[in-house]
Amino acid sequence: NAGVTQTPKFQVLKTGQSMTLQCAQDMNHNSMYWYRQDPGMGLRLIYYSASEGTTDKGEVPNGYNVSRLNKREFSLRLESAAPSQTSVYFCASRQSTNEKLFFGSGTQLSVL
């Protein structure tokens, strides 16, 4: 049981480049989330998907887009990366029966 899998684990981009962070869960969870965590700081919600086919903005959605491809997969896209988007990105999924979140191991992104 892999849980929540994120790819890639590390990525370096140049300013203006685009990329997609992938997230997949195998726990049949309905809700999925993308958070970012800057060094020494807490988690900030970027986007979330309450269920397949729906997405909503979180605290810091500017500069990002998301796609809930199916129940398992929730991707995060940076269309034109900026140095301010240098961060660790965590994907999470939520168990429907309670409010327990399961997190992936994160993607460390550097934008030069």
Place this chain on the structure above:
Amino acid sequence: LAKTTQPISMDSYEGQEVNITCSHNNIATNDYITWYQQFPSQGPRFIIQGYKTKVTNEVASLFIPADRKSSTLSLPRVSLSDTAVYYCLVGVTSGTYKYIFGTGTRLKVLA
């Protein structure tokens, strides 16, 4: 949304009991209180969850007073490996799924 307030940091010594309190004055009737632990370079992981009174598992205890406006995570006999950031998260009532984390409490366990 139920905002949470926690101490920014705490220090403790090995073998001591550590209590971390979270304030959530605007908690809604249906909200659960959930605590997460995060080690450096890892995603947060679930520690314990409760709705009222006391909950205990193999890792921690969670104390929730009758008014539910605060909660206390209790870690018995901490060790160096308990050094981490601890987050209190209060869920929103049904209809939204917007889980906002607070600043967390950075616990440092000293030898």
